[in-house]
Amino acid sequence: MLRNLLSLRQIAQRTISTASRRQFENKVSEKQKLFQEDNGIPVHLKGGVADALLYRATMILTVGGTAYAIYQLAMASLPKKQG
Secondary structure, three states: OHHHHHHHHHHHHHHHHOOOOOOOOOOHHHHHHHHHOOOOOOHHHOOOHHHHHHHHHHHHHHHHHHHHHHHHHHHHHOOOOOO
């Protein structure tokens, strides 16, 4: 019983300590070439479709928020008619 327990402990330690980590391909040089390319596209849009969607969503929220803030300021500054 004790031998089985010790062997189980040894196997568990071995699998945890020698587990290989995932190896990822280094893509830094590819990204550097993409972002340093002089093709007339702004750097904040060179990442592709995801960057374009994030940029547009940010602009829509910014313009919408600004318009809503101006509307609320106008409503707060104009007195309501009593009548």
